[in-house]
Amino acid sequence: xxxxxxxxxxxxxxxxxxxxxxxxxxxxxxxxxxxxxxxxxxxxxxxxxxxxxxxxxxxxxxxxxxxxxxxxxxxxxxxxxxxxxxxxxxxxxxxxxxxxxxxxxxxxxxxxxxxxxxxxxxxxxxxxxx
Numbered sequence: 001x002x003x004x005x006x007x008x009x010x011x012x013x014x015x016x017x018x019x020x021x022x023x024x025x026x027x028x029x030x031x032x033x034x035x036x037x038x039x040x041x042x043x044x045x046x047x048x049x050x051x052x053x054x055x056x057x058x059x060x061x062x063x064x065x066x067x068x069x070x071x072x073x074x075x076x077x078x079x080x081x082x083x084x085x086x087x088x089x090x091x092x093x094x095x096x097x098x099x100x101x102x103x104x105x106x107x108x109x110x111x112x113x114x115x116x117x118x119x120x121x122x123x124x125x126x127x128x129x130x
Contacts, residue, residue, distance in 0.1 A: 005118045012125045023113055031107040038086050042079040057085045096122040
């Protein structure tokens, strides 16, 4: 069992504080890694229901704010629906996944989770006027 460290960055140079998730397996597909990350984010949000959801992708019926996404009507977020949004975003190049220094493009590719594995989710910021 080990800790995988998640780091969120944007192409605009923003970097959020890294956080860890305990993973028992030594190998995991990128799809499953995304799913577990999203389920953890949703579980933490649903347990506290803060005003802002800080997650990988924007929930439906939410608007982008400075530190995340504000859910218009306070409610519990569905982890399955949020995972589906994250999978679509990954497939549509809404974010890139870097394991160490290597980009992973296939959601079904299994990655080795060695001690100290860092996974960076690089959110792509659309260009203005482009």
